[in-house]
Amino acid sequence: MLLKLYWILLCLTYSVKPDPEETCHNFTTLSLPDSIIGTDLEVQLLIYTRENVNCAGDLHKENTTAFKYLDVKRKTIFITHGYRPTGNPPVWLDEIVQKLLSIDDFNVILVDWNRGATTLVYHNAAAKTRKVADILKTIIDNMLSQGGSLDSIYMIGVSLGAHISGFVGKMYNGSIGRITGLDPAGPLFNGKSPEDRLHYTDAKFVDVIHSDTDGLGYKETLGHIDFYPNGGTDQPGCPRSLFSGSEYFKCDHQRSVFLYISSLNKTCDIHTFPCGDYRDYRIGKCMDCKAYAPLTCPVLGFHADKWKEYLVVKNPPVTKAFFDTASMKPFCIFHYYLDFITSNTETRRGYIRIKLVSKSGNVTESNLNRDPSTFEQNKEVSLLAMFDQEFDQILKVFVKFTTGSVIGPKYKLRVQRMRLRSTSDPHRTILCRYDFVLEENVEMDFPPVPCDNSNFFTLCCGESTTQCPV
Template identity: 65%
Template sequence: MLLPRLSFLFLSLICWQVAPDTGEECHEFTDLNIHNSIVGTGLKVQLLLFTKDNLDCAEDLNQEKPLNSSYLKVSRKTVFIVHGYRPTGSPPVWLKDIVQHLLLVQDMNVVLVDWNRGATTLIYHTAAKNTRKVADILKNNIDKMLNEGASLENIYMIGVSLGAHIAGFVGHMYNGQLGRITGLDPAGPLFKGNPPDERLDPSDAQFVDVIHSDTDALGYKEALGHIDFYPNGGTDQPGCPQTIFSGSQYFKCDHQRSVFLYVSSLKDTCNVTTYPCDSYRDYRNGKCFSCEDFLPLTCPVLGYYADNWKDHLVLKNPAVTKAYFDTGTKEPYCIAHYFLDIITWNKSTRRGYITIKLMTKDGNTTESKINHETATFEQYSQVSLLARFDQDFEKVSRISLTFSTGSIIGPKYKIRVLRMRLRSLADPEKLQLCRYDLVLLENIETVFKPIPCQNMQM
């Protein structure tokens, strides 16, 4: 199944650049530059339609004329992709990926909403003001589709930054009857604190899911959907530059990560599992990894398939669901979650951090530094620490543990481990690994061979 899909994608990417000689006019996303941004651009919207029948040649659904398309089938799901503010005028780097992979997932209409003329300006306020006008144009086009037999339930809008609020405005005009809206790091500036009818809101569609990846800068911090996802707490994203010396990536990397996470969810790589929780701190402290209270009995996944969570909304209808998770530094972003359970028999309480490393026979290693908060080890009390690995090994031949108090000066301590246990969160049936009677000297790596837990008794 995977090979045909990869072949289809490869050919599609080639066709995007080289259209066959069909005699049709192929429309492209507006490509502007910094000069356009300086002088400003008047609003002009193109609606570029892609389907599996015209992957290589976008058709412009001219909103000024009656609906007349060679490829649009209103009986199919229609996805509108709405970009955001474009300070330099260049097309978003993720356009090809999101269109192509959506069409790999399902036979649908994908409409790229190109409002680059109107979004390209040095004055952010001007672009934000244009969002209402873009929403009106989209409603006009959707009305034509409805007249041809389309249903609001089959309309799905994906909005990026300012585009998320545009989607919300459209949904509000249809009294929340759109099938779904996905907000990808909705813009924060000029929208924070606005009432629901002046921003994206859960009432704008039957299902609204939001990914917040830059809540401390360009994004919106508060919940805006039926379920709001906060990768890495919603602020600094792994792999993004930490200093201004990295240039423009310093400003946009966190903001764009929401889009790349969504695109990754369309691919046959891995599903990013998320965990409903009251706070990122509680998630990191391992307090939110049971989804047994939810129906269906599963944790929500990120991205395209997040709408499976709608079944839970019908049955429980919570006011707000916030879901937290961590990611790797690059695609496919998935990480493996494990619990490291430690029981100590020190008479005195010890506080510190644990680093765990997993090794295979062929020399591969993966490491997790569990250092977000000091752990407290008390005699005969189990401490469960959340360990996050960028690789998930089928077989682990060696494990190492390192204990540290984080102090550079002063006495060195040790903890006496009565039992350690490593258990997978994603796969509770996976073999649990144990070891008994260890002494961890501070800042000294202790390497040992784990033993299947069921083969040993306390």
């Protein structure tokens, strides 16, 4: 209800009634018969601003009144979709336009090439991408002639649209401000030279989200920074069976778009972690964001361009950034380290599960490790815990240890200290629990307390600290 009221107020605030003689243009809607026959290329350039949030003009028509909305001094965002096998408009169009305009009064231009992208033959759609890029160059040249600048051009391309954006960037020798590629298309582009696909030299800043690298997306790096949610393959919440119909094929691929849209909300930022590969991220090897000071670790989506400041200072090679997400909007995951120091004389190997309960009774849970961890006497083990909720105050912590075995003896893990600390918020209180035993497959619960290092030294080491880690 509140969300609906927000959009009503936004429209009342920013929209004006269209001229009675003005034509409002809509994204082209086609159907499966059109896809079977195939479609010739026709392009609409639908412009939305805060003045006409509900009535798009078409900049690609001669003598159009749409140009009255185009202020070349503003930032202009081109949004270009990809292959449309059934002819239906993308489900995310309206949401991305509305949320961009809620941030600032941009020129938001939807590049509607549905006539051309709609076909059962993917090769035919891919073959039209350079022609679409030529049309976009024409409108950008027009803007430049009126005093616009390449630096204010921002192109968001989805699937084939990502490569179209790259082709436009090449025409200006990489001088446009930014390109965001949302799961750039892989088929027919994998293995191609930089001239035939999106490349980081196509704009001053290129960021890419890869969400379906084992299917419809492009696997290798393409931008200054390449984000790989959940490793870039199977996205949580997406069906894993062919019996799910079309969602099985498109859900992972589309997730890149919904992750980007989520970054336009003020609900939470999706923090990511530069890392060599997904496994190293999962075991917590790449969580030190202090290395990127004065910045923090890169943020996904609209605000990813803050990473440009790091590029200027360090000029690193192409950066891969990994992160995990929740299965539903707003997709944010909150990262913590869970540090264990144990006292078993014999090494124990196993898995940890942790559950947090807030004062209001909300619950969030994390399975900490896909591979078993090794617990050795008086050695600290740091595990990466990921929760889909962030609690201001934690009332209770539940912890379970298991070896994963259903037969054989049950083991105990003797814990000298367990510590829970945020990876991204240095001001958040670090919570501890001291001197307890975890029995295998038995969940233990207790209220956490702020860490007390002096107490830990006494518990762990008595009068000596030579063998006691801090």
